[in-house]
Amino acid sequence: MAEKDKIDKKEHLVEVAERVFGELGYEGASTRLLAQEAGVNMAMLNYYFGSKDGLLKAVVERRILLMRKGFEEIAQKDASCWEKLDQVVQLYVSRVATSKYFHKILFREISVMRTGSEVTEFVIDHIYGNTLHVQQIIEEGIKKGEFRAVDVEMTVASIFGTVNYLINSRRLASKMLKMDLLDDQVLQNDMKPRLQAYLQDSLKTHLLIK
Amino acid sequence: MAEKDKIDKKEHLVEVAERVFGELGYEGASTRLLAQEAGVNMAMLNYYFGSKDGLLKAVVERRILLMRKGFEEIAQKDASCWEKLDQVVQLYVSRVATSKYFHKILFREISVMRTGSEVTEFVIDHIYGNTLHVQQIIEEGIKKGEFRAVDVEMTVASIFGTVNYLINSRRLASKMLKMDLLDDQVLQNDMKPRLQAYLQDSLKTHLLIK
DNA sequence: CAAAGTTAATCAATCGATTGATTAATTAAC
DNA sequence: GTTAATTAATCAATCGATTGATTAACTTTG
Numbered sequence: 155m156a157e158k159d160k161i162d163k164k165e166h167l168v169e170v171a172e173r174v175f176g177e178l179g180y181e182g183a184s185t186r187l188l189a190q191e192a193g194v195n196m197a198m199l200n201y202y203f204g205s206k207d208g209l210l211k212a213v214v215e216r217r218i219l220l221m222r223k224g225f226e227e228i229a230q231k232d233a234s235c236w237e238k239l240d241q242v243v244q245l246y247v248s249r250v251a252t253s254k255y256f257h258k259i260l261f262r263e264i265s266v267m268r269t270g271s272e273v274t275e276f277v278i279d280h281i282y283g284n285t286l287h288v289q290q291i292i293e294e295g296i297k298k299g300e301f302r303a304v305d306v307e308m309t310v311a312s313i314f315g316t317v318n319y320l321i322n323s324r325r326l327a328s329k330m331l332k333m334d335l336l337d338d339q340v341l342q343n344d345m346k347p348r349l350q351a352y353l354q355d356s357l358k359t360h361l362l363i364k
Numbered sequence: 365m366a367e368k369d370k371i372d373k374k375e376h377l378v379e380v381a382e383r384v385f386g387e388l389g390y391e392g393a394s395t396r397l398l399a400q401e402a403g404v405n406m407a408m409l410n411y412y413f414g415s416k417d418g419l420l421k422a423v424v425e426r427r428i429l430l431m432r433k434g435f436e437e438i439a440q441k442d443a444s445c446w447e448k449l450d451q452v453v454q455l456y457v458s459r460v461a462t463s464k465y466f467h468k469i470l471f472r473e474i475s476v477m478r479t480g481s482e483v484t485e486f487v488i489d490h491i492y493g494n495t496l497h498v499q500q501i502i503e504e505g506i507k508k509g510e511f512r513a514v515d516v517e518m519t520v521a522s523i524f525g526t527v528n529y530l531i532n533s534r535r536l537a538s539k540m541l542k543m544d545l546l547d548d549q550v551l552q553n554d555m556k557p558r559l560q561a562y563l564q565d566s567l568k569t570h571l572l573i574k
Numbered sequence: 575c576a577a578a579g580t581t582a583a584t585c586a587a588t589c590g591a592t593t594g595a596t597t598a599a600t601t602a603a604c
Numbered sequence: 605g606t607t608a609a610t611t612a613a614t615c616a617a618t619c620g621a622t623t624g625a626t627t628a629a630c631t632t633t634g
Contacts (some may be wrong), residue, residue, distance in 0.1 A: 177476070177477045178476060178477065179389060180389075180392075181389060181392045182390075182391045184619065184620080185621080186618085186620090194584090195584060195585055196585095196586095196620090196621090197585070197621085197623090198583080198585090199620090200620080200621060201582095201584080205620080206620065206621090258475055258476075261475070261533065262475065264535060264536050265472065266388065266392065266472075267388070274535075278536050278539065282536060282540065285540055289540075304562075304565070305565070307540050307541050308541075308558065308559065308562035309562075309566075310540065311526060311540060311541075312525075312526040312529075312566065315522075315526040315528060315529025316518075316521060316522040317525070318525060319521055319522075319524060319525025320521050322471075322475045323471065323475055325474060325484075325488055327521065329488065330495055330499075331521075348515065349518065351515070352514075352515045352518035352519075355570075356514075356518075356519075356522065356566075356570055359569050359570045360569045360570060364574060373609095395595080396593085396594090404610090405610060405611055405612080406594090406595090407595085407597090407610075408609085409594090409595095410594080410595060411610080415594075415595080416594065
């Protein structure tokens, strides 16, 4: 009972922090606000995570662990490279669309040059690992003659960049796409399938031999 | 002399602030550091720009004014839609590659939900204007039968997203592309033409009727 | 089982440091 | 000599972090 409450409270703080960090940025989110939003005493933040940076680390690690697997599994499937690539892209879009705050945090973390935070290294390694999976699928497709000999790394950057751009700048993207992406319903039901369809078409014409 | 010194000093502060804001983010860059890096007294910041937010606004407005024109000029040229699109993309990549700090600021500004800063609205309107130019060129190409009937807004988001991703996360991008993008020489001589060539190829296969 | 001992969780209060901003006094310019 | 530019000093507010005290829960002992 008490044990469960403790865990729930700590976990709850991490969940809330993901949203607050995502909305306000690392420096913009004060420890007081983080604690207040989670309904816990300020001191608990340091008691649980040692520091504000420790809390950010917890946020990032939690979500990254939840996301491990998936990419590897698809990569090892016995399917055509196109099928594998398509599945990976669909999965990536789904994930980003359902954990938007987290991906804002990720991109801000690798964008800002915060002096020597270990979180940054951790994030870069994680994302790089993800890009590598996609890269290898495309390279395999090229070697097998299934794909055109494109610039693989750029193609990967394009996939990640497109998704990132639309999700992390939702006010701008709302204007561009003429739909309210701040509304989760719209994001899930309208924008997500549209983005998936676009990437599918785009990659198909770009990669597949005609 | 004094008039000139004053202007130079003010202008210098804006230039330095662009770099510091770009490196550390808005909240991460303190007014003291901003003033110190520019070699001026901190009070001058408020004297010149009224507030920290005013300085950010000055940074953004200055660069945006420098960037006005260019897109419009190309859009009004008497050329094929493909030629116009190609030129716009080349120009965009060039600009982003030569003002990397600024584009970090732009994207962070539209990514973070800072409560009601007028700078945010300004930035969104500016970027949206840029995307509209590209969008109209593509739409014209489709209407003329020069391009395939693709998802125009998504195509535009893909162009901007790809460039943004590579420039704003240069540590990650350096790993992906296996080149040191923190080195301006490499960025200009290796990465920039490679990105331009990729976008050209990608858009060509995606848009042009075969 | 019950009293004593032990640990983890939580709190209000406060720490020194830093934040953005402002003041009053001084200097430079025309 | 008056206006504009610049400075050091200082402001209240807030920052992240820590303190000592208190509570709750579990363990040990007899």
